[in-house]
Amino acid sequence: MSVIIYHNPACSTSRNALAAIREKGIEPQIIEYLKTPPSRDELKAVIAKSGEPVRHFLRERGTPYGELGLGDESLSDDALLDAMIAHPVLINRPIVVSDKGAVLCRPLEKVFEVLP
Template sequence: MTKATIYHNPRCSKSRQTLALLEENNCEVTIVEYLKVAPSSSDIKKLLELLNFAPREMMRTKEDEYKAQNLSDVNKTSEDLVNAMVETPKLIERPIVLANGKAVIGRPPENVLDII
């Protein structure tokens, strides 16, 4: 049985669909409700490494908070962007799934099939 971790927002339809797909494929799923318990800076850096993403690639750039914090500013460092995700976890793209030492964003949910 594959063990998977999902950074999950139960109010998000894609997140719910991704969780259902993991369960349909008999994965043992650990659910991290990242809006309730924000990931640490080191957690976010690990996710970025596994996704092979720059910080902005893991951010919801259309959120009001992204604009309000002026995060599109090219002078913002990777550390600035990681700190913004720690302070405002709503900025983190969802859902993120970890399995078998790999990570994907479940948009579309079928992306998870590549790592389980």
């Protein structure tokens, strides 16, 4: 099974998700999304695969969320995606993608939904 983790090594939840994947005997493709942000299409596809709304993947704490007015519930998914691409720190983490789907691993146990 192919597994991808959108990872931030400075985040303990992200490090713990990576460790949980490896404990299952899987070596995932690791994308440090702050260094190598996903394209807009890639991010949109990952979110679509999760079945969750775009806003679910938007990080508020420690980001320009407030400054950019992203709390406005009337903003479209396209506007939220544009903000996330312009400011990758707005992408919440870790996101794990496999053949079984995509999840934002908050809480950490969500990672097991997409692992064998």
